[in-house]
Amino acid sequence: MKILVCISNVPDTTTKIAFSADNSTFNATGVQFVINPYDEWYALVRALELKEAQGGSVTILHVGGADSEATIRKGLAIGADDAVRIDAEPNDAFAVAEQIAAYAKDKGFDLIMAGKETINYNGSMVGAMIAELMNLPFVSLATKLDVVAGVATIEHDIDGGTEVVECALPLVLSANKGMAEQRIPNMKGIMSARTKPLQVVPAVATDKLTTITSYELAKGRTECKFIDASTPEKLIELLHNEAKAI
Amino acid sequence: MSVLVYTEIAKGKIKKSSLEAVNYGSRIATQLNTSVTAVIVGDADVSELGKAGAKKVLKLKNDKLSTLDGMYLTAAIEQAANAEEANVIIFSHDFTGKEMAPRLAAKLKAGIVAGAVENPTISGDAFAVKKNVFSGKATAVYSIHSTKKIISLLPNSFPVELTEGTAEVSDFAVNLDAVNSPIKVKEVKKVTTELNLPDAELVVSAGRGLKAPENWGMIEELAKELGAATACSRPVADMHWRPHHEHVGQTGVAIRPNLYIAIGISGAIQHLAGVNGSKTIVVINSDKEAPFFKSADYGIVGDAFEIVPKLVAAVKNFKANHN
Numbered sequence: 001m002k003i004l005v006c007i008s009n010v011p012d013t014t015t016k017i018a019f020s021a022d023n024s025t026f027n028a029t030g031v032q033f034v035i036n037p038y039d040e041w042y043a044l045v046r047a048l049e050l051k052e053a054q055g056g057s058v059t060i061l062h063v064g065g066a067d068s069e070a071t072i073r074k075g076l077a078i079g080a081d082d083a084v085r086i087d088a089e090p091n092d093a094f095a096v097a098e099q100i101a102a103y104a105k106d107k108g109f110d111l112i113m114a115g116k117e118t119i120n121y122n123g124s125m126v127g128a129m130i131a132e133l134m135n136l137p138f139v140s141l142a143t144k145l146d147v148v149a150g151v152a153t154i155e156h157d158i159d160g161g162t163e164v165v166e167c168a169l170p171l172v173l174s175a176n177k178g179m180a181e182q183r184i185p186n187m188k189g190i191m192s193a194r195t196k197p198l199q200v201v202p203a204v205a206t207d208k209l210t211t212i213t214s215y216e217l218a219k220g221r222t223e224c225k226f227i228d229a230s231t232p233e234k235l236i237e238l239l240h241n242e243a244k245a246i
Numbered sequence: 247m248s249v250l251v252y253t254e255i256a257k258g259k260i261k262k263s264s265l266e267a268v269n270y271g272s273r274i275a276t277q278l279n280t281s282v283t284a285v286i287v288g289d290a291d292v293s294e295l296g297k298a299g300a301k302k303v304l305k306l307k308n309d310k311l312s313t314l315d316g317m318y319l320t321a322a323i324e325q326a327a328n329a330e331e332a333n334v335i336i337f338s339h340d341f342t343g344k345e346m347a348p349r350l351a352a353k354l355k356a357g358i359v360a361g362a363v364e365n366p367t368i369s370g371d372a373f374a375v376k377k378n379v380f381s382g383k384a385t386a387v388y389s390i391h392s393t394k395k396i397i398s399l400l401p402n403s404f405p406v407e408l409t410e411g412t413a414e415v416s417d418f419a420v421n422l423d424a425v426n427s428p429i430k431v432k433e434v435k436k437v438t439t440e441l442n443l444p445d446a447e448l449v450v451s452a453g454r455g456l457k458a459p460e461n462w463g464m465i466e467e468l469a470k471e472l473g474a475a476t477a478c479s480r481p482v483a484d485m486h487w488r489p490h491h492e493h494v495g496q497t498g499v500a501i502r503p504n505l506y507i508a509i510g511i512s513g514a515i516q517h518l519a520g521v522n523g524s525k526t527i528v529v530i531n532s533d534k535e536a537p538f539f540k541s542a543d544y545g546i547v548g549d550a551f552e553i554v555p556k557l558v559a560a561v562k563n564f565k566a567n568h569n
Contacts, residue, residue, distance in 0.1 A: 013496050014515055094351065120379065122360075128349040129348050137317060140341075143490075159342065162437075163433065164434075171428075177497060210390050210392075212387065216386075218384055220540075221542060224543065226546070229549070232546060235544055236560045
């Protein structure tokens, strides 16, 4: 089985977010970048488990500049066989999907996987867009994935529950928590990652349909009002009369 | 050229998030001097769509629409959008919206903003739309500059407003002969809880401070008395004290209820990212230095095992006096 895992380069989850003085761009100074957790912990690790059980290959693909190569090498250290970096700035979901679809269309991948969303732009868009551009089925928010004789059985989250579907390969899916457990790369993996192939592919022309014009930090709370632990019923009063929450 | 809004039925009723989306579409339609056409699959009383602001309701008809398969549903919505000459299409940013809206956007080459939290600012042919980014730590304004535009609205961003309006309802036959999806639904497992966490207006959440899974009885009781959904922090889900679908935070579900009560949760930045859109936050923690208090509106420092039972009694008392 030939698997493609799309990975995004995102600020570590503990990052304190900051923007440029005019709030037009994200300030990446001093920020530690990592593989988007949904792409890594769930999609990539499950892809590796399937490869280890059934054979085949796992390629990781990233759309971005040369500064994301350290993140790509981490994916190789975890166990991907090879990596592709499409040399384009990932600043619009549709443009990213067009880059990935243009690369993947004649490569014969059986499975194309991505995380359910990135933790920086939280769009949940690229997987479904790749599927549409390649005219493939798409299963969102997958929590379990098995493949037997070219047919995938997938459990995924739906409104108010879960659903089990079967689908003949090829297909595109987005991975949610539960699909696999995080893997920490070992020394052998880190050493071998240095020499694994990382191919840089030039960008194709794409459509850019949206642009971010400004950012704003979320507003903090004014001040916490403390209620004495001996009179918690006061909280209910305040929630009703002041916050009007109940 | 109407504004098209995709709507859904759950438990025989129009979903609240769909009514929010119709309200939202109707505010855009007013600015564009046009009206809202809602599309829906399945049979139910759709009069609430008219009350929410739709002038027309198209019931999409094709046997292939019996499951929510993206290949079929996006083709069906595309046909309805063409028939209505709709350049603006609205979804709720819920499970279906997250799957369908981007697929339809790629089909139509429509610029999309997924998870909008405010009404768009319209100037000429461009829409400026605000959404949450960095898992709720910030917002960004996106300019959509394509002719066709898709916006999915984050649930609970606006209260539902209903009027006495009515909509003209008709069937819309969809042709899906050329579309064949290989996806076969084998089994559907509904979660037994009555309240769906992302839709809940009140949420009671607990963390490691509860010490053991058998201590959740009082949390469930408080939630039941308030009519709230239950949630938990990541460590609690990872230790399998609570089911994964209850995990709220950066890598779990992001929620924005009217009231979020966090009990025995210290408030790691990843947890805050998933809940700081809540309108009112209450934190109950035995550690007065817990970082969560900095992001709370109301706090109680003390032992949850003493406070929560008192709160349950206080809520019961409150309900008895405010019948």
